Amino acid sequence: MTISPEKIDVVIVGSGAAGSLMAAKLSQAGKKVLILEAGPERKLQDLTSSQIHARRLKWAGDAVTEQGAQPVGNGFNSGYGTGGSALHHYGVWPRLHSEDFKVKSLFGKGLDWPINYGDLQPYYDRIQQEVGISGDHQAEVWRPDGAAYPLPPVPAFQQSEIIARGFTKLGKTTSPLPMALNSHEYNDRPGCLWDGWCDAGCPTKALANPLAVYLPEADKQGAKIIHQATVSRILTDKSGKKATGVTYRTAAGDEVTQLAGMVVLAAFAIQTPRLLLNSGLANRSGLVGSYIMSHSAASVFGLFEDETAPYMGPTGGQMLNQDSYDHKDQRPQGFGSYQWMIGLAVKPNDLLGIGGSNPGLFGAKLTDFMKTAAQHFGNMTACVEDLPLAQNRVTLSTETDQYGLPLATVHHSADAASMALWQGALEEGKQIFKAADAREIWTGPLGPMHIMGGTIMGETAETSVTNSYGQCHDIDNLFIAGPGLFPTSGGVNPTFTVHALALRSTDYMLKNWSSLT
Amino acid sequence: MKITRRNFSLTGGALSLSFLLNGGIIHLSPAQAKERALPYQTLTPGQAALIDLLGDAIVPGAKSAGLSYYIDHQLSAEFQDNLLILRYLRVPAPFDGFYASSLAAFESAISQKYNKKPRDLTETEMTAFITAMMQSNPDGWQHAPPAPFFYFVLRSDAIDVTYGTMDAFDSLDIPYMAHIEPGHTWEVNP
Ligand SMILES: Cc1cc2nc3c(=O)[nH]c(=O)nc-3n(C[C@H](O)[C@H](O)[C@H](O)COP(=O)(O)OP(=O)(O)OC[C@H]3O[C@@H](n4cnc5c(N)ncnc54)[C@H](O)[C@@H]3O)c2cc1C
Numbered sequence: 001m002t003i004s005p006e007k008i009d010v011v012i013v014g015s016g017a018a019g020s021l022m023a024a025k026l027s028q029a030g031k032k033v034l035i036l037e038a039g040p041e042r043k044l045q046d047l048t049s050s051q052i053h054a055r056r057l058k059w060a061g062d063a064v065t066e067q068g069a070q071p072v073g074n075g076f077n078s079g080y081g082t083g084g085s086a087l088h089h090y091g092v093w094p095r096l097h098s099e100d101f102k103v104k105s106l107f108g109k110g111l112d113w114p115i116n117y118g119d120l121q122p123y124y125d126r127i128q129q130e131v132g133i134s135g136d137h138q139a140e141v142w143r144p145d146g147a148a149y150p151l152p153p154v155p156a157f158q159q160s161e162i163i164a165r166g167f168t169k170l171g172k173t174t175s176p177l178p179m180a181l182n183s184h185e186y187n188d189r190p191g192c193l194w195d196g197w198c199d200a201g202c203p204t205k206a207l208a209n210p211l212a213v214y215l216p217e218a219d220k221q222g223a224k225i226i227h228q229a230t231v232s233r234i235l236t237d238k239s240g241k242k243a244t245g246v247t248y249r250t251a252a253g254d255e256v257t258q259l260a261g262m263v264v265l266a267a268f269a270i271q272t273p274r275l276l277l278n279s280g281l282a283n284r285s286g287l288v289g290s291y292i293m294s295h296s297a298a299s300v301f302g303l304f305e306d307e308t309a310p311y312m313g314p315t316g317g318q319m320l321n322q323d324s325y326d327h328k329d330q331r332p333q334g335f336g337s338y339q340w341m342i343g344l345a346v347k348p349n350d351l352l353g354i355g356g357s358n359p360g361l362f363g364a365k366l367t368d369f370m371k372t373a374a375q376h377f378g379n380m381t382a383c384v385e386d387l388p389l390a391q392n393r394v395t396l397s398t399e400t401d402q403y404g405l406p407l408a409t410v411h412h413s414a415d416a417a418s419m420a421l422w423q424g425a426l427e428e429g430k431q432i433f434k435a436a437d438a439r440e441i442w443t444g445p446l447g448p449m450h451i452m453g454g455t456i457m458g459e460t461a462e463t464s465v466t467n468s469y470g471q472c473h474d475i476d477n478l479f480i481a482g483p484g485l486f487p488t489s490g491g492v493n494p495t496f497t498v499h500a501l502a503l504r505s506t507d508y509m510l511k512n513w514s515s516l517t
Numbered sequence: 518m519k520i521t522r523r524n525f526s527l528t529g530g531a532l533s534l535s536f537l538l539n540g541g542i543i544h545l546s547p548a549q550a551k552e553r554a555l556p557y558q559t560l561t562p563g564q565a566a567l568i569d570l571l572g573d574a575i576v577p578g579a580k581s582a583g584l585s586y587y588i589d590h591q592l593s594a595e596f597q598d599n600l601l602i603l604r605y606l607r608v609p610a611p612f613d614g615f616y617a618s619s620l621a622a623f624e625s626a627i628s629q630k631y632n633k634k635p636r637d638l639t640e641t642e643m644t645a646f647i648t649a650m651m652q653s654n655p656d657g658w659q660h661a662p663p664a665p666f667f668y669f670v671l672r673s674d675a676i677d678v679t680y681g682t683m684d685a686f687d688s689l690d691i692p693y694m695a696h697i698e699p700g701h702t703w704e705v706n707p
């Protein structure tokens with residue numbers, strides 16, 4: 001065991017969306033920051049435009065066992081290395097709605113957040129200005145209050161325009177999809193080229209991944225990052241009420257102790273609870289690991305007479321519909337909210353590609369389909385809410401890593417009301433495609449999308465792991481950041497909220513630094 | 518011709534496989550490796566032939582695109598660098614057992630149903646078999662991952678090599694529009 005000689009102000013575990021933002025903000029405030037990242041170093045120039053290469057960005061750390069009827073898909077939904085999952089995320093950045101924060105009190109289901117939309121709104125506004133979101137807040141008739149987006153919306157290419165005809169015919173509304181990518185140059189980052197390579201990681205910085213925005217800022221302010229440094233335990237003083245640092249393993253297997261005044265866990269929704277469970281910390285509630293959630297993706301596909309240019313645009317889509325969002329109890333079936341992301345740019349291969357959309361086709365029929373679909377394909381995906389259930393959780397496995405540390409097991413079986421909602425979304429999607437005159441329509445199987453929960457925030461130490469700032473109830477200088485904090489999932493992509501929460505946490509930390517450390 | 522080491526090409530392109538051959542590293546696409554009939558590293562020749570046979574029946578063109586070389590090469594890569602679709606799909610690495618057991622099950626199920634070697638099936642028989650394996654385990658399919666899952670995985674691998682390259686995009690009239698092009702194939706280092 002080596003002890004790093006230098007005690008630092010704050011050690012951050014994980015260099016993804018949450019960790020990189022916190023590193024930038026805390027180092028800007030003059031704090032000495034170290035990020036420990038389990039995965040390898042990645043640079044913008046490593047982000048080769050290929051769906052096959054893109055797979056190297058996926059989780060390759062300690063194995064995760066998945067159980068349950070609807071597994072969360074860690075292999076697809078988690079990243080590894082500089083920038084974490086966020087390095088190759090698609091930049092679809094809508095806000096949660098007011099109802100999402102009060103699901104329990106409004107509907108008697110799920111949980112409440114310890115904050116409401118109004119508490120987070122200023123942070124959403126600050127982040128969007130800093131990062132640069134493209135969108136049209138007025139066209140987004142469903143959007144809760146907030147500042148106008150700093151950038152004009154992403155353009156609509158043929159695919160989304162054609163699908164939007166179906167929404168219009170059925171009396172539904174569409175708007176541009178709010179995206180954390182530049183519709184034109186912003187803050188020294190270039191405009192998007194609409195080539196659909198976001199899943200392989202955007203190397204131009206048009207998309208606000210951690211290598212484009214917060215990691216360069218953290219670096220400029222003197223924050224350090226060590227790669228292939230897998231944190232294995234959080235250390236505390238004898239009282240157990242104060243974190244003193246972490247231990248981590250280097251690539252060579254050496255164990256290093258890093259002392260720090262503040263510890264931030266930003267290792268995403270599975271590894272953060274694993275770390276807490278392996279350290280035996282912050283679990284007075286017995287809820288560390290509980291309430292793991294994953295949106296269900298409801299994917300609808302079709303072939304259209306018109307050419308759709310389905311390869312154009314960002315991977316995440318071009319248009320949005322949130323008609324089935326508010327009034328979670330008023331869906332034709334099931335309970336909750338969902339949104340449609342319309343006109344995702346596709347490539348021929350990969351799980352989300354043209355070929356993958358229609359797995360029953362093979363032989364000559366597949367060859368014909370690929371030729372036609374390359375020019376006439378259309379697709380949209382609903383991001384469907386998942387109710388939080390205590391039994392959906394991360395636990396420690398009986399299996400261990402090579403150093404004897406228990407691995408994570410994740411169990412996830414969705415609530416029947418969430419499954420019914422997903423089914424309802426598929427039915428609606430098929431009607432929309434019919435109205436858009438698709439000549440062939442089919443749907444995909446349930447795919448898990450985004451991982452949330454596991455270290456939820458709440459009002460009390462009995463019912464949650466942290467307070468609304470991500471501060472562990474039992475340990476003042478131990479913070480958690482990331483979607484693991486969410487008590488409910490909403491029906492929107494999580495990363496804008498991850499940023500807003502992390503910014504709120506850093507404000508709080510900096511204001512209270514001396515009393516916390 | 519002896520291959521002493523295979524490496525994953527970190528700087529090369531998505532489908533560039535690197536071989537240490539006669540003292541020099543060469544980068545070849547799976548299709549070029551196929552053309553040169555290079556020996557396999559992990560797969561046996563029999564397994565490689567089965568992969569090409571079934572893969573090509575599912576995704577026409579997969580064999581000449583070098584499907585068996587692609588899979589063979591990926592099977593000898595570290596998990597972190599592995600590009601097989603399997604890494605998405607909750608199958609613990611290493612993956613060679615997945616392919617070996619599925620191919621053995623494929624052969625024995627064909628033998629049970631048709632009393633033939635897979636290569637001797639007629640097109641109609643192969644189509645019927647694939648249609649069946651897509652839905653459930655055919656009789657004789659045992660000690661292996663479920664047949665529909667293997668179908669899905671092999672189909673995805675075959676689509677990767679057949680449709681995931683710059684040339685393939687071109688043949689579908691899809692502009693590749695790379696920010697960073699996957700490296701090209703033919704390159705010999707001293
Ligand atoms: C393909 C894909 C597309 C997505 N698209 C969108 C989208 O369009 N919109 C959206 O809102 N969200 C999207 N997401 C989700 C988004 O990426 C996540 O919500 C977000 O990255 C979570 O941030 P995080 O900081 O908590 O975790 P991450 O960004 O995953 O970062 C966590 C980091 O912690 C590291 N780590 C883990 N364990 C340890 C340890 N023990 N020691 C040290 N380091 C460790 C990991 O290697 C990783 O780098 C997408 C995700 C994927 C995979």
Ligand code: SF4
Pocket residue numbers: 181191192193194195196197198199201202203204206207313314315
């Ligand atoms: S489509 Fe735009 S955001 Fe996506 S990779 Fe290309 S330039 Fe980047």
